[in-house]
Amino acid sequence: xxxxxxGLASIxxxxxxxxxxxxxxxxxxxxxxxxxxxxxxxxxxxxxLLSQAALDSVARYSFGVIPxxxxxxxxVGASGLGxxxxxxAGQLFRRFRGGLGIATVFANAIFAAxxxxxxxxxxxxxxxxxxxxxxQGYTPRFSVGxxxxxxxxxxxxxxxxxxxxxxxxxxxxxxxxxxxxILPGIVLAVLFSVAILLMARFASGFTGVSNRLDTAPIxxxxxxxxxxxxxxxxxxxxxGIYGGFFTPTEAGGVGALGAFLVAQFKGRLGxxxxxxxxxxxxxxxxxxxxxIIAAHMYSRLLALTGLPNAMTDLxxxxxxxxxxxxxLYLAVIILLGTILDSASILLILLPLxxxxxxxxxxxxxxxxxxxxxxxxxxxxTPPLGxxxxxxxxxxxxxxxxxxDIFAGAAPFALIMVAMIAIVMIAPWLALAFI
Amino acid sequence: xxxxxxAAPPLAAQRILTTIALVLAILGGLGTVAIMAMINLDxxxxxxxxxxxxxxxxIVSASIVSIVFLQLPYATxxxxxxxxxxxxxxxxxxxxxxxxxxxxxxxxVGTIMLAVLLRYIxxxxxxxxxxxxxVGLYGVFTLPRWPFVLAVLAGCIMTCVVYAMLTIxxxxxxxxxxxxx
Numbered sequence: 001x002x003x004x005x006x007g008l009a010s011i012x013x014x015x016x017x018x019x020x021x022x023x024x025x026x027x028x029x030x031x032x033x034x035x036x037x038x039x040x041x042x043x044x045x046x047x048x049l050l051s052q053a054a055l056d057s058v059a060r061y062s063f064g065v066i067p068x069x070x071x072x073x074x075x076v077g078a079s080g081l082g083x084x085x086x087x088x089a090g091q092l093f094r095r096f097r098g099g100l101g102i103a104t105v106f107a108n109a110i111f112a113a114x115x116x117x118x119x120x121x122x123x124x125x126x127x128x129x130x131x132x133x134x135x136q137g138y139t140p141r142f143s144v145g146x147x148x149x150x151x152x153x154x155x156x157x158x159x160x161x162x163x164x165x166x167x168x169x170x171x172x173x174x175x176x177x178x179x180x181x182i183l184p185g186i187v188l189a190v191l192f193s194v195a196i197l198l199m200a201r202f203a204s205g206f207t208g209v210s211n212r213l214d215t216a217p218i219x220x221x222x223x224x225x226x227x228x229x230x231x232x233x234x235x236x237x238x239x240g241i242y243g244g245f246f247t248p249t250e251a252g253g254v255g256a257l258g259a260f261l262v263a264q265f266k267g268r269l270g271x272x273x274x275x276x277x278x279x280x281x282x283x284x285x286x287x288x289x290x291x292i293i294a295a296h297m298y299s300r301l302l303a304l305t306g307l308p309n310a311m312t313d314l315x316x317x318x319x320x321x322x323x324x325x326x327x328l329y330l331a332v333i334i335l336l337g338t339i340l341d342s343a344s345i346l347l348i349l350l351p352l353x354x355x356x357x358x359x360x361x362x363x364x365x366x367x368x369x370x371x372x373x374x375x376x377x378x379x380x381t382p383p384l385g386x387x388x389x390x391x392x393x394x395x396x397x398x399x400x401x402x403x404d405i406f407a408g409a410a411p412f413a414l415i416m417v418a419m420i421a422i423v424m425i426a427p428w429l430a431l432a433f434i
Numbered sequence: 435x436x437x438x439x440x441a442a443p444p445l446a447a448q449r450i451l452t453t454i455a456l457v458l459a460i461l462g463g464l465g466t467v468a469i470m471a472m473i474n475l476d477x478x479x480x481x482x483x484x485x486x487x488x489x490x491x492x493i494v495s496a497s498i499v500s501i502v503f504l505q506l507p508y509a510t511x512x513x514x515x516x517x518x519x520x521x522x523x524x525x526x527x528x529x530x531x532x533x534x535x536x537x538x539x540x541x542x543v544g545t546i547m548l549a550v551l552l553r554y555i556x557x558x559x560x561x562x563x564x565x566x567x568x569v570g571l572y573g574v575f576t577l578p579r580w581p582f583v584l585a586v587l588a589g590c591i592m593t594c595v596v597y598a599m600l601t602i603x604x605x606x607x608x609x610x611x612x613x614x615x
Contacts, residue, residue, distance in 0.1 A: 021522035022540040023515040029547045047554035054555055055499060055586065061491040063498045064473070067466040246477065249494070253473030278463025279456070282505035283514040285466070286459075289502040290509075291516055343516060384520050 003039055007307030010035045010298075014348060015340075024344050025287075028294035032301040039304050049300055057296040058289055061249055062167075065174060067285040068252030069159045073115040074280050075259035076233070078273060079266050082124035084226040085110050090132070091218045098200030098207060100136055101146045102193045104129045108150035109189040112157035114233045114259070116164070117284075118379055121154035122147060122387045126394040139208035140400045142199075145408020148387045150192060152376040152416065155342070157185035158238060159252070161288060162342055162375065166368045168292060169299070169350045173365075174248040175241050179433040180365045182238070184373065187429060188419050195415055229262040242433065291343055299351035308355040315356050322360045329353055330374045330420060337378020341386050345375050369430040370423050377416050380409040451599055455507035455592055461585075462504030469494045469501075488575035496569040500582045503589025510544075511596045531608050538604035541597050548594035555590060559583045 001009070010031050017027035029050065036046040076082075089103035089110075096102055107129070108121055115121065125147045133143035155162040158178035167174035200207045218226075237255040240246035246254060263269050269277075302308055315325055329349075336345050350371075357367060379387035388405040423429055472494065476487040509515065526533035562583045570576035 018518055019521050020536055020540060021517055021519050023510075023517045023544060025515065026540070026544045026547050029551070030543055033547070033550060047550065050551050051554040051558055054551055054590075055558060055583075058498050058502065059495050060498075061495045064469060064494045067498070067501060068470060068473070071466055071470065245481075250473055250477050253470045254477060256470045257474050275460070278466070279459055279508070281466060282459045282463050282501075283509040283512060286462070286502050286505035286509040287514050287516050289498070290506055293502075339518070341516060341518060344518075384518055 001038070003305040004307055004310050006035055006038050007302055007305030007310075010301060010305070011348065014298075018340065018344060024341070024347075025290045025294035028291075028298045028347065032294070032297035035301040036304060039301075049297055053293050053296040053300070057293055062174060062247075063289070063292075064249040065159075065164050065252045066161070066289055067281065068249065068256050069116045069161065069164070070284045070288075071277075071281045072159070072237075072252060072256040072259045073117060073120050074277050074284070075256065075263050076111075076114045077120055077124055078277055079229070079259065079263040079268050081114070081230050081262070082107070082111055083128045085230060086125070086128045086132075087218060088223045088227050091223060094217075096197065098196040098210070100129075100133055100210060101138065101142070101196040101200065101207065104133065104146045105150040105153075105189050105192045105196065108147075109153050109157060109185065110230060110234075112154040112160075112185065113238060114159075114230055114255070115154060116159040116161045118151045118154035118376065118387055119390050122151035122390040123394045125151065126391045130391075130395065130397075134397075136210045137208050138210060139206065140397070141404045141408040142207040143408070144391055144395070144400055144405045145410070145412065146196065148380055148385075148391055148405055148409035149412025149415075150189070151387050151391075152379055152412070153185055153189055155376055156181050156188060156369075156372060158182065158241075159248075159255070160372075162346070162372050163368065164248075165288070165292065165343060165346055166350070166372060169295065169346060170354055170364055170368060172368060176365045176434050177368050178238070178241055178248060180369050180430040181372075183429045183432055184369055184419065184423055187422065188373075188416070191415050191419060192412060195411060199411065229265075233258050233262065288343070291347065295347035298347065302351045308352055311352055312356045312359070322357070322362065325356060325360075326370070326424065329357075330370070333371065333374040334377050334381070334417075337375060338381045339384050340378065341384070342375045342378060345378065346371070363427065363431060365434060366423070366427045366430045370420055373416055373420050373423065377413050380406070380413040380416075382406045385409070448599055448603065451592075451595060452508075452511050455511050455596055458504045458589060458592060459508035462501045462589075465497055465501040465504065465585075469497050489570040492570050493577065496579070496582050500585035500589075503586045503593070506589050507592035507596045510593055511600070534604050534608035538601055538608060541601040541604060544597040545594060545601055548590065548597055552590050552594055555586070559587050 014027050014031050018024055033046045033050060036049050037043055085107040086103065089107040090100055093099040093103045093106065104125060108125060111121055111124070129147055130143050133146065134140055158181045160181060163177040163181055164174055166172070167177050233255060236258050237251045240251045240254060241248060320328065333345055333349065379385055385406060388402060388409060391405055392402050472487060472490050476490040480486040522533050522536055525536065563580045567579040568576040569579045569582060
């Protein structure tokens with residue numbers, strides 16, 4: 001086998017292994033090791049690759065963002081801030097048709113600014129929002145669909161683990177990516193809200209009709225009290241990064257301490273709970289970082305095989321131009337999104353595509369935002385739609401099946417496709433704050 | 435995540451290993467809290483008193499690997515590794531034995547890869563300890579490197595052991611049909 005064939009085979013083998021349920025990091029490690037041994041003919045070189053990636057690849061200050069933002073997110077979740085936000089948003093939008101749906105999107109957008117994963121958003125709002133939406137007369141399908149759709153904001157609005165992962169893989173400033181995610185995140189949230197308004201008016205068979213506005217209004221003072229901790233955390237973290245006071249790692253540390261104080265103030269932290277938070281943080285941190293270590297090995301293998309260069313030549317020979325390549329790339333992401341999780345798509349595709357697009361002189365921050373939106377569509381598409389799975393597993397209602405969740409999320413997935421087009425046509429949305 | 439929850443009643447050995455993994459994970463969690471504290475002291479010290487904490491960046495960088503490897507065994511033991519269990523879940527519905535065997539094979543590959551990793555980081559760790567390497571800024575503030583690499587070693591060994599333990603237990607379940615009905 002030529003080196004290029006080894007590279008191509010490695011992609012196919014990884015896709016198959018992941019489908020068999022092998023842990024993604026293990027699949028990447030095994031294929032990288034075997035691949036390097038095949039290319040170089042020596043076990044020692046494969047071994048050196050493993051040990052170097054394991055010991056050195058993540059030993060950088062910027063990697064501190066991962067445990068710190070995860071810790072902050074877990075603390076925010078434990079403080080019950082999600083419910084507070086949902087209460088306040090419900091009050092703000094109660095006069096609109098589809099108001100509680102819009103409130104879910106709004107609360108998710110704000111929650112996303114203090115929390116880095118869509119999974120956390122999906123699990124919190126499944127418990128907080130879905131029962132209330134159904135109680136107010138929305139269809140179960142629409143209720144879970146709104147939660148699934150708006151949970152993607154968690155990864156687009158900073159802090160975001162996917163943006164961090166992209167920044168690490170593409171060697172782009174995580175601070176810049178964070179600033180770039182803000183406007184597209186807001187625009188997407190607005191598009192979602194407009195769609196809900198329109199659907200509630202013209203497709204009320206899908207959304208259901210809200211007929212019970214029996215919730216007691218909340219006093220303004222209580223609304224302020226409920227939203228104050230979140231606003232303070234957002235100002236601290238995003239304000240700190242945007243104002244240039246903190247690096248993202250420092251913002252993570254300060255944000256985690258802030259979230260700890262909020263949770264403490266709200267009386268949510270017993271010793272048992274602190275233990276649970278540390279364990280949960282560790283599980284997310286370890287699985288994500290181990291994946292990055294494995295991805296590091298894999299990108300070294302790909303570089304050794306020369307596949308990225310061959311890809312570049314091949315695509316150049318097709319004369320697609322930048323737009324053609326981007327459309328092809330985004331289509332591949334959306335396609336892979338149906339069978340792979342978000343992180344795996346980035347790990348496999350980025351080492352291949354970056355050498356192809358870099359000669360065009362595109363802005364890699366903007367490219368990152370486009371990539372992340374496309375990757376996130378995969379959270380909502382069957383058969384593997386991680387956000388929908390999370391909602392299903394957090395739902396205490398057996399009448400709502402996985403297919404209902406996918407159907408409910410479909411309009412939101414379509415809006416995200418439109419959002420990709422918008423960011424491609426108007427790159428300033430991503431680049432305005434940098 | 436659905437596969438592990440069907441596990442047979444754990445053996446004593448399994449309980450002990452899981453407890454060790456849990457202790458390592460808590461140490462890793464405390465490590466995370468420690469770097470959080472360092473960063474805050476650094477930020478406050480720099481902002482309020484113009485005296486940053488020495489060598490914060492270097493020590494945080496060196497800690498990440500240790501923290502991750504300390505947390506890896508327990509994350510693996512609780513089935514939190516990133517994976518796609520859609521296909522295996524469907525096979526599980528038709529033929530539990532086939533699904534369990536498939537999962538056992540996957541964990542076997544995990545065991546082997548961790549053993550390979552261990553084989554190749556061992557000499558590096560040995561030399562880091564023998565050469566009395568340090569972490570930090572030379573002449574300003576340094577810590578010995580051995581606790582950091584020892585944490586990596588402990589985590590790597592335990593992750594390998596946990597993978598082996600899960601492999602064995604999945605094989606056992608696959609060949610004891612009455613256990614997973």
